[in-house]
Amino acid sequence: MTSGFLSTNVFRGLAFRVLLFLSLALLPIGLIAVVQTREIADQNLSNAELSLLAITEQASALQSNAIQEAFGAADALASIVNLIKDDDVSCSAFLREYQETSDLYTVISFIQPDGKRECVSSGIPDDVSRREVFMKMIREKERMASIVMNPMQSKEPVLVVTNPLKVSGELIGFINMSIPERMLAKVANPEIKVPPAAMLTFNTQGEILTTENGRTVAESELPSFAALKWYVGQSGRVFRDVNQSGKERVYAVLPIVPGVVYAMSVWPTDSSLLKAGSTTALSLFLPVAMWIASLIVAFWALNRLAIKHIGKLSRQMRHFALNRTLPRTPLGGVVPTEIVNMEQAFIGMAESILRDEAKLEDNLRQKNILLKEVHHRVKNNLQLISSIMNMQIRQASTQDAKRVLQRLQDRILSLATVHKSLYQNDSLTRVDGGALTNEIVNQLLSVGLPSGSSVKIIQHYEAIQLDPDDAAPLTLLVSEAITNAMKYVALGEDANSFIDVNLAYTGAESAKLIVKNTTGGGQDEVGTGLGSRLINAFSRQLNGQVETNEEDGVYTLCVEFHVPLQSKEVYDY
Template sequence: MNATSTRRTRRFRSLRTRLVVVLSLAILPLGLLAVQQTRAVISDARELEEQDILLRTGSAAGAEQALLRRAYGAAHALGLAAMELTEDDAACDALMRRFVDSSAAFSFAGVANADGLLSCTSGGSMDISEETAWLDLVERPEPRVSVNREGPFSGQSVVVVTMPIIDPETDDFQGAAYVSLPHSLTDTLLQAGVDDVMLALIDNEGNVLSASTGIDDVGVFENLNVRPMEYGPANDGTTFTIELEDGTERLAALVPLIADRIYVLGLWTSARAEYSLPLFGEAAATVPILIWVVALVVAVMAIDRMVLRHLTELRRRMAGFSIDDPSDSFAILDRPPAEIGQIAGTYNRMVDRLLADRAEMKENLREKELLLREVHHRVKNNLQLIASILNMQLRSVPDGIAHKVLRRVQARVMSLATIHKALYTGTQMSTVRADRLLQEVVQAAFNVGVPSGQQIRTSFTSDDIQLVPDQAVPLALLANEMVTNATKYLGRPASGRPEIEVRMYRTEGFQVHLVVENTVGEPVQEVEGSDGTGLGARLIEGFVAQLGGEMDLTETDERYRVEISFIKFRPDQEDGTADADESDPDPATEREDSAA
């Protein structure tokens, strides 16, 4: 077959040619029906293309998103830590320097007090009480991100993450924590994105925070004057066509990185694809009624054979598209016209890209889980090493106040080691078996605190309870402190032998209760005055606050009872709001008992 005949064959197979030939025998309404069907297919294809553009834009800024979330978390943690060191500026400065030295991603860290004095920093101090940014932060204490082209401490252009410090009890403004990211890093991360798109990080007001073009060359983004609040992007973002200063049009994508705060603006190298539909000929000539009926039947059969069956199949595949399992969504058409075949091919390529991205995301998730388990494993080993060093020190310290203090420190370190062991040995990383974790922690506390030879009865019972790590960690540390206090102030009642009882159970509404109860009376062991520093009580109050729970104390002539109640989190809750986890077993599950 020569080139001329090949071109003729392709021309005949095109949708335009076939419809013109067939509809010349039919009437206009049948042609309009085909147009309507085609437009519906193109509309679905455009929607899929928009989802693909948003996904690629968000993926290109994935590293930047992780870095910003890390900066937010670091600023929050440093602010809390600095509040504990308000009386020791040297220790506070050392903490900030250690943080900056431990990570190449950050160039500065510091905390300003409520008076605007930036004295706890990784280098130098400064009074910022009269600066506009500080006055605005005092007026509206909320997390924010800003740009400083000449960082006063690092001497380079930086992105500054600011986290206000609020007293959880009084809601008073206590100061603010600052963490700086050099533009040399953030801009480089954006440059590593997709080749055919320029990226920029902007805040809710449209201010450019970082760009793949470099922070010194952001004029193209500033001239666009894109304000996210005016576009109101959905959770997965929005796309729109924007005109540049030279009159050319570009496809822009706006994707939230941190909700209501930070967005990534992608400026693609080409404009939005324009889809057009062929106009089908003119109405058929007026013919006798018989010929009109015959032509109608022929046109319906021809369109159904060449167009509608392909469009129906393609539409059915698109309607049944599932992001969880897109492998069954490929459109396989039987000898379709060239135009419909191109649409189906474009759709299939999009499904291919989604499958590849999904497989890559699964692999990345698996690698991150392995890395997190390894981190927990190493932390557990380091904590056990610290506990062993403390144990060696205990052998050289005679019995007394110092010996008891070291023993309590060692117990706390071993509790932390037990927690990290539970985190990396569990079958899943999103939840922890709190009942098994507490059983180990409580038993260790009994072994350390309960004196031998006193005929003391200890018990631990618990429902089968799954908790997220953010709750399991403070709960285990809280149990250790409560049991330690119970053993310290344990008394021998007049009606029987001394007893310590620990219970954890769950009630309706997914309310979790931890109860530690001990007898009172004649002291079982001597409590030296200097051991009562109040540290244990402050730790208990802090852990209860972390759990978002409540503490209830009950004391009788023979028993002292402490009950902590809180609502458990779901594994997918990142904001820390308490809610029910439907994956938990019924509260009436059989409890596990252990006695020492």
């Protein structure tokens, strides 16, 4: 089905171009879909972050209320403590009475700027000037919350809520509210369908105040690349990081007492609250999937409706071009009308070509018949002339006259042999020079040499294809050369005489004729030189060069001439 697409030159194919333009047409729609999907993804991510912040706020709500209640109580007590701070007994009694009305606090105290704590709900004064918590209170001089693992008066770890007491901007002291850690652990948080991996609160110094699953779990889930104090001062933030074990986590941080206490929730990345991120990736993939599906459907339809049938029509045309056969069966009824019309037009054109070629072939056959008839008649006419000359030879009174007429008759018979070869040959444009030379040589030798002659005849011919224009001068040249050889060859019975005729290719477009003969038979006779002049003239017609040599009683005639591979251009005169 894909033969129309998976061709040698894919990028110039119809399928590739249609799919390319279809992709360009779908590009704006795809971009709109991607932008909208991105907006939806951003909205989903924002909703997921808001959900995490809301759940974090909900999970820390009761701890937040307890801490805020402690700060509110410290503010309320500060105004009264300021009035009675100089009376340690009355001040301590007041704080003890308030502490006993609430089961949230273990110790409530007023700490002087020098670290002395004489107004205390337990009634036991002490000095906390050397305690780390007091040093931070003096350093910050602001509201703060700290965890004290080994308090001086409480018997257990406590969360100390500190509120500075200032009068006219001057620091008078600090109201401390000690909340036992176990009391905060007892505070029941609302049930959450998807609980976090860890839940904790921390102060502005980055110290963990409270945890839901224990300090060990909380410390193992802290982010690796940032301290907790880096998130102080932010209104609410959701970020990704890895915990102390290297596992990726999602963290949600928000203030529960602005500027003092913050809550943090830790979530695994595969939490159901974070599934919006995975659906975002799927939503981004959908436009790409729709584009791929559109291209597949378009390619399937294009291949089924057009490319497959065009390929079949192309094969029909190739078969017609190779062997001139028309398609046996049409493309079929399911083929689109446009392609059917193309096939019908092709069949009509092919039938017209076949008719025209048949007419041309018939005309060519008739022309060949006429040409062969012409050559046949020319050959007959030349033989008729030869017969007339034969009669003249018999009536000649002198040997010289007979010899001249005999030489002329040989030349006429050579021309007749050329025309005989032309009308007997299948091709009228090329003649086998080797066969033609062989026939002429044998014809001349059968007449020129007496029977029983001891002259050895050596012949070698290659099938050299000649134009008719070159065949005539070659035959005449061979006739003159053989006549000359028979004239001077020794005819004695004991003589080692020979005539050697060789015609062969010397290159792609060149050939050489070599005629050798022994001398001594007619050396006393004086020639007229006509034969040599004719040989030179015929050689020039062949665009050849004549070379002669006589050495050690052997005479050699060599003619090298040009043999074009293509037939000469024929002019219409």
